Amino acid sequence: MCLAIPGKVIEIISTKDSSPFFQFAVVEISSVRRKVNIELIKEEGVLPGDWVLVHVGFALEKISYQEAQEQLQMLSLLGEEKQFIEEIQGYRLGKEREDGPQDKEL
Amino acid sequence: MQFVDEFRNKELIQKTAQEIARRVDPKIQYRIMEVCGGHTFSIYRFGLHELLPPNIELIHGPGCPVCVLPMGRIDEGMSLANDDSVILTAFGDMMRVPGKKGSPLELKAKGRDIRMIYSPLDNLKLAIENRDKKIVFFAIGFETTAPSTALTLIQAKKLGIKNFFVFSNHVLIVPAIRAILDSPDMRIDGFIGPGHVSTVIGCQPYEFISKNYRKPIVISGFEPLDLLESILKIVQQLQEGRNEVENQYNRVVRWEGNRTALKVIQEVFELRPYFEWRGLGFISQSALKINKSYAQWDAEEHFQLNRIVLTDPKSSQCGEVLKGVLKPYQCKLFGKVCNPEHPVGALMVSSEGACAAYYQHTGRKEGITDSL
Numbered sequence: 397m398c399l400a401i402p403g404k405v406i407e408i409i410s411t412k413d414s415s416p417f418f419q420f421a422v423v424e425i426s427s428v429r430r431k432v433n434i435e436l437i438k439e440e441g442v443l444p445g446d447w448v449l450v451h452v453g454f455a456l457e458k459i460s461y462q463e464a465q466e467q468l469q470m471l472s473l474l475g476e477e478k479q480f481i482e483e484i485q486g487y488r489l490g491k492e493r494e495d496g497p498q499d500k501e502l
Numbered sequence: 503m504q505f506v507d508e509f510r511n512k513e514l515i516q517k518t519a520q521e522i523a524r525r526v527d528p529k530i531q532y533r534i535m536e537v538c539g540g541h542t543f544s545i546y547r548f549g550l551h552e553l554l555p556p557n558i559e560l561i562h563g564p565g566c567p568v569c570v571l572p573m574g575r576i577d578e579g580m581s582l583a584n585d586d587s588v589i590l591t592a593f594g595d596m597m598r599v600p601g602k603k604g605s606p607l608e609l610k611a612k613g614r615d616i617r618m619i620y621s622p623l624d625n626l627k628l629a630i631e632n633r634d635k636k637i638v639f640f641a642i643g644f645e646t647t648a649p650s651t652a653l654t655l656i657q658a659k660k661l662g663i664k665n666f667f668v669f670s671n672h673v674l675i676v677p678a679i680r681a682i683l684d685s686p687d688m689r690i691d692g693f694i695g696p697g698h699v700s701t702v703i704g705c706q707p708y709e710f711i712s713k714n715y716r717k718p719i720v721i722s723g724f725e726p727l728d729l730l731e732s733i734l735k736i737v738q739q740l741q742e743g744r745n746e747v748e749n750q751y752n753r754v755v756r757w758e759g760n761r762t763a764l765k766v767i768q769e770v771f772e773l774r775p776y777f778e779w780r781g782l783g784f785i786s787q788s789a790l791k792i793n794k795s796y797a798q799w800d801a802e803e804h805f806q807l808n809r810i811v812l813t814d815p816k817s818s819q820c821g822e823v824l825k826g827v828l829k830p831y832q833c834k835l836f837g838k839v840c841n842p843e844h845p846v847g848a849l850m851v852s853s854e855g856a857c858a859a860y861y862q863h864t865g866r867k868e869g870i871t872d873s874l
Binding site: 437454 | 540543544547548593619620621622623624646647649650653657698701702724725753754760761762763766
């Protein structure tokens with residue numbers, strides 16, 4: 397539950413929808429790419445190349461590259477690596493560019 | 503210890519541990535509570551408790567969302583799955599937590615439609631794919647997870663999804679700390695503050711701990727060095743007669759927290775007048791209920807749940823362990839009857855539960871020799 401996984405923002409998914417609650421990014425976590433909701437850090441501004449902490453499908457906070465690396469090392473030492481890859485792969489929001497029509501709605 | 507050796511900053515870790523040992527007054531017993539289950543897990547996994555002088559005692563706090571849920575509440579949530587039109591969803595942690603009538607996983611084995619999800623957003627997808635079903639999300643978690651549930655509800659409202667409901671069990675860390683401070687059988691000298699919760703709420707909400715209770719709290723990261731540094735800061739404060747809120751994890755946690763996250767929590771939730779916590783009893787204004795403007799998505803409103811009041815099995819002492827009155831291995835069931843494969847109590851389920859962390863990473867010998 398406390399698991400927060402560092403990932404690298406690959407691209408911001410632009411949305412035609414102008415609603416305030418919709419922003420996603422493609423985030424790469426241990427070479428797995430997933431759509432992650434970036435609503436909570438939008439105010440700070442998010443750009444490709446930024447590192448973020450991901451928790452249950454949402455980017456919780458922006459972090460530095462160094463912090464991300466240390467956190468990744470720690471997770472692997474904790475033996476949590478498998479668990480977080482499973483989590484990331486488990487997001488049903490689907491992979492980058494494999495969006496079905498329903499994903500567009502979310 | 504073996505894990506500490508793998509760290510680049512091994513030397514710093516040793517130095518910090520030595521500094522702690524140098525600073526403590528050998529005549530005083532220090533009781534430090536790590537509030538967050540993630541910290542508990544780290545401490546045992548890396549064997550940090552072995553690096554501390556014997557007069558520093560770490561007390562495990564209530565910061566494990568599945569551990570603090572009373573059994574009755576688990577059964578209330580699971581009763582929803584008895585409805586054939588319901589798909590009940592939960593995070594992995596929740597799936598193995600025993601209620602009176604078994605865990606969600608056991609209920610699933612009996613043919614109920616209960617599914618594990620990884621993100622609250624998965625619920626919306628399920629709702630769209632299963633228009634004829636009601637998707638009910640058994641939501642748990644502290645302030646770290648509450649914004650994601652809130653955002654999911656905001657999305658549901660915006661998309662006009664009507665077959666999605668949230669059974670909210672979101673709880674707040676600050677009232678729990680207050681309850682611990684007010685508890686007559688607890689003596690805590692200082693707190694290691696939660697890392698990820700604080701990214702959301704910031705550091706200000708902890709100021710009452712220093713102002714009203716005169717105790718230090720240091721918000722900490724999760725790495726061995728983070729935790730040892732935080733313990734050192736607490737010891738320094740105690741030695742110098744200070745009691746302040748310090749932010750050791752300032753590379754991630756901002757003093758003011760995450761405004762957007764707090765805003766979405768406020769948009770969707772309101773405070774419950776009181777909520778029952780395992781081991782701590784009823785704590786006022788300690789949990790989040792879905793507010794009126796989102797009542798349509800509130801499982802408690804929609805399904806008119808009956809409150810189930812249950813006491814834990816007599817033999818298990820989860821409550822005492824949760825409050826830090828007993829160590830995990832001092833529970834009568836520890837290891838033999840209650841273990842991660844067959845958890846009797848919730849503290850043995852989640853990796854953040856004190857008992858599971860203890861069982862996995864320290865010789866069970868202690869427990870066994872203790873009970874001889």
